[in-house]
Amino acid sequence: MPIKAEMRWFYPIDWPQLSNHVRFERAGGVCQRCRRPHGEFVCCLPDGRWYDEARQTWRNQRGRPARWPDIEEAARMRQTRVVRACRKFFPRTICEPVALCRTCFGTTMDRNSAVWKPIQ
Numbered sequence: 001m002p003i004k005a006e007m008r009w010f011y012p013i014d015w016p017q018l019s020n021h022v023r024f025e026r027a028g029g030v031c032q033r034c035r036r037p038h039g040e041f042v043c044c045l046p047d048g049r050w051y052d053e054a055r056q057t058w059r060n061q062r063g064r065p066a067r068w069p070d071i072e073e074a075a076r077m078r079q080t081r082v083v084r085a086c087r088k089f090f091p092r093t094i095c096e097p098v099a100l101c102r103t104c105f106g107t108t109m110d111r112n113s114a115v116w117k118p119i120q
């Protein structure tokens with residue numbers, strides 16, 4: 001995800017290389033929160049569950065196995081392509097970049113409670 005021009009100075013000069021290292025080497029090509037694979041098309045439900053084609057199972061928003069959808073839930077299923085981005089958390093003084101898909105990119109993690117919350 002491109003950095004806005006006005007935010008460029010909050011990132012280190014080698015951010016593109018650091019971002020690539022985090023997304024493709026450290027994270028192993030998957031979202032670090034939900035485990036969705038980069039570049040793949042996945043089936044998603046409105047509650048965030050997604051179908052893991054490699055493991056032949058449904059997963060929740062944290063990448064853990066989830067129950068299969070019933071017929072009503074399956075009718076609302078959509079397909080999306082996973083694109084991961086590297087995110088630096090603000091306003092922390094020590095920022096650890098993480099690789100997140102677009103769905104997870106809009107959330108942030110509170111380290112103290114280990115709960116992901118929407119950005120306000």
Ligand SMILES: [Zn+2]
Nearest residue numbers: 031034101104
């Ligand atoms: Zn994700």
